[in-house]
Amino acid sequence: MSPVPTQHVETVDFVMLYIVGISVILLLGITAVMIYFVFKYNRKKGHQPVDIHGNIWLEIIWIVVPTLLVLSMFYFGYTGFRDYRDIPDNAYVIQATARMWAWEFAYENGKKLDTLYVPQGIPIKLEMKSADVTHSLYIPAFRIKEDVMFGKTTYLGFTAEQVGSYDIACAEYCGLNHSMMYTKVKVLPEVQFNEWLSKKDEPVYPTEMEK
């Protein structure tokens, strides 16, 4: 079993590391060269300045090399995105509704509550809509979010690999209590999830609003 909550987390963290790694090298390089020049060519040393108008080869190098670098970043970013947006047809569908300022998750058997319970290891597809303004369902631990709108269904997919409890936040500003729209996604082993789903006496919406 993977130690990360979803495979997608590994992908995103890799892309992040790739971009940040290259960026840090560029940043330190630029800064070091700049500071070196300021000391080396300081006016106090009395150099005669040399007028160099440019160098076509340098211009080509610092256009072509960054172009290749950013294209590779685009590629990794795109494939990571593609993997996460391609949700298998047999994914388990849960309806999510956002309103000012709470979430509601509805299951196929009519069970509704404000906490998202999902089975471990099974692809999940959240079909989302809003009852009022635009919200955004954000699960930081899974590195995913998607806006939730009135009058249009958007979707979000993931496959949770690890049993556990993770934060859900609203990421699109929606007024007064925008910062209080926290809830949880709880990942249960499949057997336990089915047991939970079939129990009618389990607290139905609204349940505990855990922080």
Add this chain to the structure above:
Amino acid sequence: MANGTTTVNEKSFYQQSTNKYSGILSWLLTTDHKRIGIMYGVTILFFFLVGVILGVLMRLELMAPGKTIVDAQTYNSLFTLHGVIMIFLFIIPGLPAIFGNFFLPIQIGARDVAFPRLNLLSYYIYVAGALLALLAVILPGGAIDTGWTFYIPYSIRSNTNVSLPLLAAFVLGFSSILTGLNFITTVHRMRAPGMTFFKMPLFVWATYATAWIQIIATPVIGITIVLVILERLFGVGIFDPALGGDPILFQHLFWIYSHPAVYIMILPAMGVVSEIIPTFARRTIFGYKAIAISSLAIAFVGYLVWAHHMFTSGMSDTARWIFSLLTFIVALPSGVKIFNWVATMYKGSIDPKPPFLWVMSFIFLFSIGGLTGLVLGSLATDIHVHDTYFVVAHFHFVMFGGTGTIFFAAIHYWFPKMFGRLYNDKLATLGVLGFFIGFMLLYFPKFIMGYMGMPRRYYDYLPEFASLQLISTIGSWVLAATIFFIVGYLIHALFKGPKAGSNPWGGVTLEWHIQSPPTMENFKEIPKITHEPYDFSQLKEMKNEYS
């Protein structure tokens, strides 16, 4: 360049008015581009300081979890007003209106802009827009709480005064468009004999490219704003999904302006950098044409990337990858500029005076801003950090670390020319240092919080963010204190500083050929341009004193 155009100690533009009035009316009714630039300077600086204070209040509230000083509704208005003021009243007009007005005509050897009266009108339109925005705060109903992005449907539902600040932004847009029109005409029609396009200083190039964005992009936000007001007043159903409208259409129209607006903010700053580095390295700029052309490239490619603000908006996945690709492309011209600037320091004779130190600080902070933009351009990572503190950190590094830093660089570079006085170099160096430290403390932790999953525009937060939030708040004190310190020693220098002389830095663009402060008409005779803009061999011919 100019030959012997200087006669020091003539009446300066402060002593000679363009109209028949004296005293305050000689300012309020002036058509002198320099006086108008200074009036913009005072007004814009005022709103900048208001924005700073609002920002400090936000950081105070976020110093600890839970309620610290204000309630949630007030906090939501605070971040909205901070954004509206900083963007529409400070950073969009800032450099072009103050330094563009003052120096663009001088740098091309003109006596004024092409339409001096239109220029004064633009100033009053700016003031009218600013007053409308202030009025909306005072009037009953409550200060706007939609965020500066005015996203629909919340901006339709909000019970606060939304229409009035929108109207203010609409009015401010006209000021921007007219200033752009004025500058484009000035550059095309008023250049001194011999000043071909490729002999123009790079600040002129950058302001020129900016002006095109101002006149082409601004009408889009104007129309969009009118539609939102109509939606609020009459429920016309263009954007409101409850009436069959499309909120994503609003986001497209909003960002079709507001992304190019980012380049309205940064391009003039890049122009200032291209002035300061050659002057203090006392050698010609490296890659003049590359820098000039990259300004135009940014101006035009910048139109095609707006939807990267919408990668999680529910827009089609195809649009997402196309805009991701285009976004990476627009990063390239900015990179070209940075490499050329650093190369300009090679084999120069560098005197790291305060304006140059500001520029060094800029190159570091703006590079961080630009490079973290790559994280946001990449789809997989953007989905995670979109609408988090990562974005907040990114755009503060670009806008404040970029344009804001250069705003201070420009003040320190041109202060002696505008006011004829020198400030204290030691205090100014302290200012750069304090700004840099405060800035890094304030904004760098936000990158970490963002990647940890701290969403933006949050009144309250989870306990795991508490220590980083506190560091950020402490940074805001250092930064704000430094800003007031800088304003303080500059005001002191304004009255008590030693006389500057016409060319304290040894610059060679046209403004350094004339006296400080300049005369009302800048040039006794319109100069004939023979040198390229950064040809320091002229320094020997220039008879001016410089220290």
